[in-house]
Amino acid sequence: MALLALLPPLLSIITTVAALLATYIFYRLFLYTPFFSPLRHIPGPPKEHVVYGNMPSIVREPPGLLHTQWSEKYGGVVKYSGVFSEDRLLFTDPVALNHIFSHAYDFPKPQDVRGELARILGKGILFAEGDDHKRQKKVMNPAFSPSHLRNIAPTFFECTYKLRDKFHELIESSTSDPSCFASDASFATYESTKPSGEIVLNISTWLSRVTLDVIGQAGFGYSFGAVEGQTTVLAAAFQKMFAAGGTKKPLTPFWITVGRGLGKLLTVMPVDISGWLPIDRLKRLKAGLEALENESAKIVQERKRVVEAEGEESLTSSKDLMSLLLRSNISGDPKTMLTDAELQGQMTTMLLAGHETSGTSLTWLLWRLSQNPKIQDRLRAEVRAARRAAIQAGRDEISSDELESLEYLDAVVREILRLESPAPATIRTPLKDELIPLGTPVLSPNGDTLTSVVVPAGSVLFLSIAAVNKSKKTWGEDAEEFRPERWLEGKIEGGVGVYSHILTFLAGPRACIGYKFALLEIKTILAVLIDDFAFAEREPGLEIERRSALVMRSLVKGEEHLGFRMPLRMSLAPKDDE
Numbered sequence: 001m002a003l004l005a006l007l008p009p010l011l012s013i014i015t016t017v018a019a020l021l022a023t024y025i026f027y028r029l030f031l032y033t034p035f036f037s038p039l040r041h042i043p044g045p046p047k048e049h050v051v052y053g054n055m056p057s058i059v060r061e062p063p064g065l066l067h068t069q070w071s072e073k074y075g076g077v078v079k080y081s082g083v084f085s086e087d088r089l090l091f092t093d094p095v096a097l098n099h100i101f102s103h104a105y106d107f108p109k110p111q112d113v114r115g116e117l118a119r120i121l122g123k124g125i126l127f128a129e130g131d132d133h134k135r136q137k138k139v140m141n142p143a144f145s146p147s148h149l150r151n152i153a154p155t156f157f158e159c160t161y162k163l164r165d166k167f168h169e170l171i172e173s174s175t176s177d178p179s180c181f182a183s184d185a186s187f188a189t190y191e192s193t194k195p196s197g198e199i200v201l202n203i204s205t206w207l208s209r210v211t212l213d214v215i216g217q218a219g220f221g222y223s224f225g226a227v228e229g230q231t232t233v234l235a236a237a238f239q240k241m242f243a244a245g246g247t248k249k250p251l252t253p254f255w256i257t258v259g260r261g262l263g264k265l266l267t268v269m270p271v272d273i274s275g276w277l278p279i280d281r282l283k284r285l286k287a288g289l290e291a292l293e294n295e296s297a298k299i300v301q302e303r304k305r306v307v308e309a310e311g312e313e314s315l316t317s318s319k320d321l322m323s324l325l326l327r328s329n330i331s332g333d334p335k336t337m338l339t340d341a342e343l344q345g346q347m348t349t350m351l352l353a354g355h356e357t358s359g360t361s362l363t364w365l366l367w368r369l370s371q372n373p374k375i376q377d378r379l380r381a382e383v384r385a386a387r388r389a390a391i392q393a394g395r396d397e398i399s400s401d402e403l404e405s406l407e408y409l410d411a412v413v414r415e416i417l418r419l420e421s422p423a424p425a426t427i428r429t430p431l432k433d434e435l436i437p438l439g440t441p442v443l444s445p446n447g448d449t450l451t452s453v454v455v456p457a458g459s460v461l462f463l464s465i466a467a468v469n470k471s472k473k474t475w476g477e478d479a480e481e482f483r484p485e486r487w488l489e490g491k492i493e494g495g496v497g498v499y500s501h502i503l504t505f506l507a508g509p510r511a512c513i514g515y516k517f518a519l520l521e522i523k524t525i526l527a528v529l530i531d532d533f534a535f536a537e538r539e540p541g542l543e544i545e546r547r548s549a550l551v552m553r554s555l556v557k558g559e560e561h562l563g564f565r566m567p568l569r570m571s572l573a574p575k576d577d578e
């Protein structure tokens with residue numbers, strides 16, 4: 001009876017809450033953005049969908065395309081709608097971007113985009129914020145200095161030689177990869193008609209393996225043996241994660257909305273409930289991350305044990321980044337020392353940040369070269385001339401400094417990093433209301449000229465790397481073309497970034513700490529491979545699609561169901577006198 005008496009007031013509370021919620025949703029969806037949002041004066045495309053905002057066309061088009069088009073049409077700051085009609089600000093104006101990146105600590109990554117990765121990498125530099133980040137960066141900087149990179153350059157060559165030898169073995173035994181073809185029948189046709197000395201390989205798998213070996217060896221003195229086909233616990237963890245991190249189907253606005261809602265929920269929950277959710281992808285990601293965390297902890301502990309048993313000298317002969325970190329941690333100021341958890345966080349961070357990024361850059365690069373035999377020839381001639389000079393000087397190989405001085409190699413690498421940035425964008429949110437200056441004013445919908453914009457605390461700022469790197473204003477009408485020669489034609493004006501006017505490695509205190517490592521790694525792998533091998537498309541004009549899955553991956557158009565791949569024809573490169 002008593003319970004029954006409670007029913008009417010309970011019902012009335014539920015009705016009131018539901019009515020308030022409905023009113024709030026109506027206000028957010030229909031009234032807030034056009035009439036009350038402080039961002040309503042910023043130009044941008046009309047909202048397409050009441051719940052999904054502009055997401056339907058963003059997911060329909062190739063990654064970054066709409067952001068590039070919007071910034072061309074509306075200017076360096078554009079307002080568009082995300083899921084739940086959340087206002088998003090797209091910034092491409094170089095002055096605005098410099099302001100945001102140079103005040104990096106006032107514009108951290110939003111909590112919900114940090115997601116699951118941050119749970120494991122939380123103690124590493126990528127997700128550290130404020131003073132923690134400054135302290136970690138100070139300890140880590142020496143490990144990425146040019147002099148230290150010179151020391152680890154031989155490791156880059158050693159790992160690449162293993163890949164080169166493997167490719168020779170596969171060409172000699174005429175072993176193509178059947179998974180590069182749409183069907184058994186098309187593989188059989190290729191096998192029966194192929195020119196002698198040619199094979200087809202999924203180049204992205206091999207480049208992913210070699211960059212894993214490089215970061216394992218140069219980063220931690222750890223041998224993944226990925227090119228040789230070994231399966232270590234760490235390599236298996238990676239495999240799990242990247243299988244989980246990518247989806248061959250484009251995400252629909254509905255699933256993006258669910259994903260964002262879930263991300264927000266997970267960040268506000270006091271306990272980690274992600275393992276209980278019946279989502280296979282999340283479970284695999286979590287299992288991979290946990291294995292990664294456990295193995296990293298073991299490696300760090302083993303290193304520390306050796307240092308404790310044998311003294312600091314045990315590190316002197318080791319050239320990997322972790323040894324250097326341990327050394328600067330021991331000899332540095334105790335106040336700035338990294339904790340064990342932070343050391344381990346750096347290891348998982350570098351494995352994640354420094355492996356597939358370089359691997360996919362190389363994949364896109366070999367694809368572009370496969371379409372451009374003339375660029376391949378010019379690059380090969382430059383590398384061979386440098387090798388001949390090194391051999392005449394009594395050395396086996398070109399030095400890292402000589403590699404750095406090769407102009408055309410440098411132009412090719414800059415061009416691929418401009419055009420095919422592994423990360424297409426990043427997101428930031430201001431901690432407090434901010435006034436962001438614009439280098440070029442934009443016109444608001446009511447005709448006012450805006451020379452700066454006020455962004456309230458908590459706004460979502462979408463910083464499109466792709467749009468900046470392909471801006472016609474900076475790069476000219478052929479901005480979308482792969483044309484390394486542009487880097488040899490004189491001074492480039494405009495753009496923004498820590499490296500070469502491009503945003504690929506971002507800018508300011510939160511720019512990629514490993515970018516010089518990545519440049520040397522990419523140049524080494526490319527120089528070794530291009531000297532020995534020639535690359536061509538599987539079929540002339542084969543269409544390749546881009547899909548953003550942690551990094552920008554490749555799919556063959558019409559064969560998307562077969563997963564991320566980059567099938568290329570490979571043969572021995574002609575000798576100089578041929």
Ligand code: HEM
Nearest residue numbers: 125126353354357358361422426504505510512513514518
């Ligand atoms: C082509 C290769 C690479 C690209 C395009 C790249 C790009 C980036 C980008 C865009 C960020 C900033 C992410 C954000 O804050 O939203 C970043 C951060 C970072 N990268 Fe790289 N990266 C590459 C290779 C590497 C390598 C080889 C390493 C390590 C050996 C590395 C280590 C890091 C670390 C530790 C951070 C965090 C820096 C911080 O927050 O202060 N990266 N990278």
